[in-house]
Amino acid sequence: MTTQDATALQAQSADLFESEVARLIVGALSLEIPPEEIDPEAPLFGEGLGLDSIDALEMSLVISKTYGVQLRSDDERNHRIFASLRSLAGHIARQRAG
Amino acid sequence: MRGTPAAGAIPAAAWTATPERGSDGVIRAMIWIARRLGWRTAQVLLHPVTAYFLASSPRQQAVSRTYLGRALGRPAGLRDLWRLYFAFASTILDRVWLVPGETRGFTLEICGLEALRAIIAEGRGCLLFGAHFGSFEALRAVADAGSPVEVSVLMHEANARLKAIIDALGGPNRASAVIPLGEPDSMLRVREALEAGGLVGLLADRIPRGDRVRRVDFLGHPAPLPTGPHLLAEVLGAPVMLAFGVWRGPRRYEVRFEAFSPGGASPRAGREQAVSASVARYAARLEAMCREHPYNWFNFHNFWAEEP
Secondary structure (H helix, E strand, C coil), rough: CHHCCCCCHHHHHHHEEEEHHHHHHHHHHCCCCCCCHHHCEEECCCCCCCCCCHHHHHHHHHHHHHHHCCCCCCCCCCCHHHHHHHHHHHHHHHHHHH | CCCCCCCCCCCHHHHCCCHHHHCHHHHHHHHHHHHHHHHHHHHCCCCHHHHHHHHHHHHHHHHHHHHHHHHCCCCCCHHHHHHHHHHHHHHHHHHHHHHEEECCCCCEECCCCHHHHHHHHHHEEEEEEEEEEHHEHHHHHHHHCCCCCCEEECCCCHHHHHHHHHHHHHHHHHHCCCCCCCCCCHHHHHHHHHHHHCCEEEEECCCCCCCCCEEEECEEEEEEEHHHHHHHHHHCCCCCEEEEEEECCCCEEEEEEEEEEEECCCCHHHHHHHHHHHHHHHHHHHHHHCCCHHEECCCCCCCCCCCC
C-alpha cells in the first residue's frame, strides 16, 4: 500500500466515523435534520446546528455511554472540541485511541 | 435546526429596560450610601428611590399593574404599585449586606431547611429552582451559611453584570460560584457541581432566547415558561427543591425551601410529558406564592408576552 493509499484510507475511515457520530447525535437529541445533511464543518452550537448547553449535556452522556469518552467542563479545549461535528468526532477518536 | 417551537419566542424588546437594567447609576449610588451611612440612613432613601423607579418606568408600571391585578384578583391601584416597587427597592438595598453574607440585623425565618439538609446528606447534589421573586440573595445567604457543600448559581453573564458590581463587595469567593449560562459546557459544569454533592440554584421563571419554552397557565392566563431547568433535572435525574426568599418587611425575610421532585432516572420516552408536567407544577407553585405574597414579584416585563 502506498502512502497515498494509506492517507486516503485514513480520511475515509474518519469520514465514516463522522457519520457514525452524526447518527448518534441526531438520534440522542431527536433532531429533525437527517445525519447525512449535517455539515461537518458547521458550528454545532448557536448558529449552524443550533444546539445549546442541555444538548451538550445529553451529547456528553451518550458519547460517554457509547465510546467511554468523558467530556468535562474543565477541558480548556472545549471550544475547539464543540466547534463542529468534525472536531468532536476527531476528539472522540483520539481519546478512544489514547 | 430544531422543529418550530410550540410557543413563540419572546420579542427582544420585552427584555430591554427593566428597572434592573436602567438604573445602574442609582443602584451604585445606593450601595455607596448604604456602605458609608448604614442601613438606617439608606432605608430613608428608599422612598425617593421607589418614586424614581415608578416615575422612570411607565412601561414596567403598566405590566406590573397587569400582574398585580391578576395576583390580587382586583384592579391594582397606585398604592399596590408603590408596595411592589418599594419591596423591590428594599431587596436591592439589602443585597449590599446579604451578598457578602452579613446577616446581622436581619431577621431570616427559615422553613424547610431540614428537608434540604436531608437531600444534601444523600450526596447526589440538588437543584434549587427560584424565581424573580423576593430576594435570591437572602436565599443564598441562608444556603451558603447553612450548607456543608458548595453552592453555585447558574445565570446569564449579561444578567450577572449588576451582580458583578455587588459581588465585588463579597470578595472573589462569591464571584467564583457563578456558573455562566450560554456556554456549550454550562450544563456539564452543573452536572459536575451536582456530582460533587453541591447545590446549584437557578431562576426557573425567565425565558431563555431559545425554543425551550412552554405556555402554561399562570394566574389565569397562559404564560411562556422555560422548560430548560426541568429538562436538565430530568436528564441528570437530580433532585429539585423550590427556594424562595420572601421579603416580609424591613430587613425581614422568610426563606423557604420546598421539596419539588425527588430525582432519579427517568425513561427517555416519557421525558417530554414529565417536563410538561414539571413546568405546570412549577407554575402552579409560583402562582400560589404570588397570591400569598403579591408584592414580591420582580418580573418587570410583560410576563405573559401575548402572542402578536
